[in-house]
Amino acid sequence: MNKRRRIISVLMENEPGALSRVVGLFSQRGYNIESLNVAPTEDDSLSRLTLTSVGDDLAIEQITKNLNKLIDVVKLVDLSEGSHIERELMMIKVRATGSMREEVKRSVDIFRGQIIDVTQSTYTIQLLGNSEKLSAFIDAVGETIVLEVVRTGVSGISRGEKILKL
Amino acid sequence: MEMLSGGDMLIRSLADEGVDIMFGYPGGAALHIYDAIYRQDKVKHILVRHEQAATHAADAYARVTGKVGTVLVTSGPGATNAITGIATAFMDSIPMVVISGQVPSDKIGQDAFQETDMIGVSRPIVKHSFMVQNPADIPEIVKKAYYIAASGRPGPVVIDVPKDYTAPNETYEYNYPESVSMRSYNPVQKGHSGQIKKAVNAILAAKQPVIYIGGGAIHGDTPELVTKLIKTLGYPITSTLMGLGAYPSTDDQFIGMLGMHGTYEANTAMHKSDLIFCVGARFDDRVTNALDKFCPNAKIVHIDIDPASISKTIAADIPIVGPADSVLQQMLPLIEKGKDKVDQPALESWWKSINEWRQKHGLYTKNRFDDQSEMLKPQEVVQAVYKATKGEAIVATDVGQHQMFAAQYYLFDKPRKWVTSGGLGTMGFGIPAAMGAQMAFMDETVVCITGEGSVQMCIQELSTLKQYGLPIKIININNQALGMVKQWQDMNYDGRYSEILYEDSLPDFVKLAEAYGHVGMKVTKREELMGKLEECFAMKDRVVFMDIYVDPDEHVYPMQIPLESVGDMQLSKTERTA
Numbered sequence: 001m002n003k004r005r006r007i008i009s010v011l012m013e014n015e016p017g018a019l020s021r022v023v024g025l026f027s028q029r030g031y032n033i034e035s036l037n038v039a040p041t042e043d044d045s046l047s048r049l050t051l052t053s054v055g056d057d058l059a060i061e062q063i064t065k066n067l068n069k070l071i072d073v074v075k076l077v078d079l080s081e082g083s084h085i086e087r088e089l090m091m092i093k094v095r096a097t098g099s100m101r102e103e104v105k106r107s108v109d110i111f112r113g114q115i116i117d118v119t120q121s122t123y124t125i126q127l128l129g130n131s132e133k134l135s136a137f138i139d140a141v142g143e144t145i146v147l148e149v150v151r152t153g154v155s156g157i158s159r160g161e162k163i164l165k166l
Numbered sequence: 167m168e169m170l171s172g173g174d175m176l177i178r179s180l181a182d183e184g185v186d187i188m189f190g191y192p193g194g195a196a197l198h199i200y201d202a203i204y205r206q207d208k209v210k211h212i213l214v215r216h217e218q219a220a221t222h223a224a225d226a227y228a229r230v231t232g233k234v235g236t237v238l239v240t241s242g243p244g245a246t247n248a249i250t251g252i253a254t255a256f257m258d259s260i261p262m263v264v265i266s267g268q269v270p271s272d273k274i275g276q277d278a279f280q281e282t283d284m285i286g287v288s289r290p291i292v293k294h295s296f297m298v299q300n301p302a303d304i305p306e307i308v309k310k311a312y313y314i315a316a317s318g319r320p321g322p323v324v325i326d327v328p329k330d331y332t333a334p335n336e337t338y339e340y341n342y343p344e345s346v347s348m349r350s351y352n353p354v355q356k357g358h359s360g361q362i363k364k365a366v367n368a369i370l371a372a373k374q375p376v377i378y379i380g381g382g383a384i385h386g387d388t389p390e391l392v393t394k395l396i397k398t399l400g401y402p403i404t405s406t407l408m409g410l411g412a413y414p415s416t417d418d419q420f421i422g423m424l425g426m427h428g429t430y431e432a433n434t435a436m437h438k439s440d441l442i443f444c445v446g447a448r449f450d451d452r453v454t455n456a457l458d459k460f461c462p463n464a465k466i467v468h469i470d471i472d473p474a475s476i477s478k479t480i481a482a483d484i485p486i487v488g489p490a491d492s493v494l495q496q497m498l499p500l501i502e503k504g505k506d507k508v509d510q511p512a513l514e515s516w517w518k519s520i521n522e523w524r525q526k527h528g529l530y531t532k533n534r535f536d537d538q539s540e541m542l543k544p545q546e547v548v549q550a551v552y553k554a555t556k557g558e559a560i561v562a563t564d565v566g567q568h569q570m571f572a573a574q575y576y577l578f579d580k581p582r583k584w585v586t587s588g589g590l591g592t593m594g595f596g597i598p599a600a601m602g603a604q605m606a607f608m609d610e611t612v613v614c615i616t617g618e619g620s621v622q623m624c625i626q627e628l629s630t631l632k633q634y635g636l637p638i639k640i641i642n643i644n645n646q647a648l649g650m651v652k653q654w655q656d657m658n659y660d661g662r663y664s665e666i667l668y669e670d671s672l673p674d675f676v677k678l679a680e681a682y683g684h685v686g687m688k689v690t691k692r693e694e695l696m697g698k699l700e701e702c703f704a705m706k707d708r709v710v711f712m713d714i715y716v717d718p719d720e721h722v723y724p725m726q727i728p729l730e731s732v733g734d735m736q737l738s739k740t741e742r743t744a
């Protein structure tokens with residue numbers, strides 16, 4: 001069966017220990033997590049967690065079933081099953097000296113990023129987009145000048161009127 | 167409104183939940199709770215000799231009664247000693263609540279004396295856990311814990327209670343909730359009717375069907391409903407180790423246990439079947455053998471309360487999520503209505519094959535074991551125990567060859583009589599489990615079938631048995647070795663016996679039993695076996711330790727051949743299936 005990357009979005013009780021149960025499930029059952037982020041929602045009794053994982057249909061089915069079994073998980077959706085929007089924020093610090101300063105700036109413009117901090121020899125750039133775009137940017141500037149990369153991991157939301165809510 | 171301290175609220179909540187017995191062991195972080203126990207007489211506390219035993223006893227209490235077992239331990243070593251028993255209950259889906267003391271809230275995270283992160287340590291082996299954050303929440307947490315442990319797919323729940331939250335100087339309004347509802351936890355109550363119709367059609371159309379039941383078939387009214395179904399259809403039924411007793415083992419339609427040490431006829435029938443109707447079992451590796459060779463022609467209908475157990479290892483063609491009893495309840499009228507569709511000639515010839523397999527290599531054919539040999543055979547010991555107890559005892563076991571012989575040769579006709587650690591295979595389970603079962607049913611005969619290896623893992627409980635007058639009968643099938651490991655070393659390691667013998671260090675179990683104030687008896691000869699067993703079971707109010715010496719070279723057969731199909735078995739030391 002072919003493997004695909006899925007984005008699973010989870011609403012869970014904002015309780016101590018809830019996050020460790022989700023993360024623990026993945027290591028316990030040998031599922032992979034590519035990225036994970038979690039933050040409170042507009043309802044402060046709930047947090048929303050988004051994780052991406054790569055697997056075939058059977059593996060993903062087991063992941064969603066086991067997540068649903070966790071008592072703290074209230075609701076979840078595999079966003080990749082429908083049309084959705086995904087975004088990830090990256091902050092990247094690159095060495096930028098001499099002619100590279102202009103070149104990097106051009107790439108930042110092409111990728112619609114922003115330079116958010118500058119020193120004589122570095123730029124810190126902020127970039128928003130889907131994960132592929134962020135990776136493409138790193139390729140474009142060239143790994144040799146990259147000093148540090150911070151990515152938030154994917155967040156996602158369904159398109160249209162569909163919502164994940166209680 | 168009544169004002170109670172956290173400790174009093176905790177014990178009072180247990181009483182209001184209907185808990186009559188808890189198994190535990192005190193220590194610093196639990197002292198306020200123990201003081202609360204002292205102040206009341208509704209909840210009886212059984213003082214074990216090791217926290218592992220408390221968990222196994224509570225687990226067995228749950229297995230035989232269908233109620234939730236309750237454990238109380240202190241923090242740190244008390245909590246970690248409970249882990250093996252929690253894992254045992256988790257693997258077998260046994261409802262249990264484990265309350266652990268914790269260091270005071272202001273010391274958490276400081277490596278305080280006897281601090282262990284119990285929530286963290288137990289996380290992968292609990293259904294859920296609660297850390298008390300506010301003493302006022304205790305009644306609600308207790309209510310939720312018992313609800314979660316018992317409902318849906320049952321399992322152990324941990325409540326970790328910081329010491330200061332149980333202190334007597336602060337009191338809170340006590341109010342035990344009548345019910346709970348949790349937005350994030352709503353176990354399925356009924357099966358999907360469309361799926362049920364599809365399942366019924368597939369079941370009725372089968373020509374070579376097998377019903378395969380597991381531990382999930384023990385719950386609620388499932389045993390009666392399964393029996394009704396089997397009697398209506400005339401189909402063969404097999405059971406996992408965990409499901410034994412849900413359907414009467416002495417009935418002709420029961421073809422024995424399946425799996426690694428299942429009967430020839432059950433494993434062969436599974437392999438050749440065209441339809442497997444699984445009720446509350448989980449296609450685990452001790453049943454399926456190699457997944458890619460599993461029952462090549464079978465359509466699979468699978469009822470389970472836990473969706474994650476469906477299509478986990480073996481894909482189900484017709485999955486039904488729901489409690490086995492309510493799903494069967496929905497199914498039975500449809501089966502009744504459609505039963506004329508069953509292809510009777512096909513079923514007859516299916517039974518003819520099964521009966522041929524049964525006669526060829528069944529457990530009761532000649533030569534399964536040599537009952538004329540010089541040394542006693544473990545199988546005949548189990549058969550003799552079966553006879554001496556008229557098949558009516560509650561039987562707890564340890565883990566090893568003796569456990570498999572017990573599963574094969576003690577025929578359970580009723581559910582909740584068979585208490586064994588199936589999923590985790592925990593040596594040391596036997597004595598404490600028998601203790602918990604006896605505590606639940608003081609008037610029943612409770613037998614612990616064990617081995618000289620396993621029995622030494624919780625032997626200290628002989629003392630608890632004495633204190634509470636729990637007259638279990640211990641049948642120690644003494645093969646002077648870690649027999650099951652030895653069997654594997656015989657079969658897979660050319661008989662290189664690595665660390666399975668005790669040299670001359672085995673204790674004199676008779677004297678040991680006597681030292682604890684019990685009766686000990688040693689049996690070495692066939693002629694004395696039955697007589698001594700009868701003597702043993704006649705001592706209604708005594709613990710009797712029967713140390714029965716058996717042939718150390720006996721193996722458990724049939725035994726599935728690794729990496730092959732369900733139906734590929736070693737049948738004896740010299741024969742195997744084609």
Ligand SMILES: Cc1ncc(C[n+]2csc(CCOP(=O)(O)OP(=O)(O)O)c2C)c(N)n1
Nearest residue numbers: 566567568591593617618619620648649650
């Ligand atoms: C706690 C624990 N440790 C190790 C094992 C592995 N193991 C399974 S069976 C067995 C031998 C058991 O010996 P005994 O209790 O004498 O039973 P026998 O097989 O000889 O009947 C061992 C070591 C286990 N199941 N549980």
Ligand SMILES: [Mg+2]
Nearest residue numbers: 617618647649
């Ligand atoms: Mg042994």
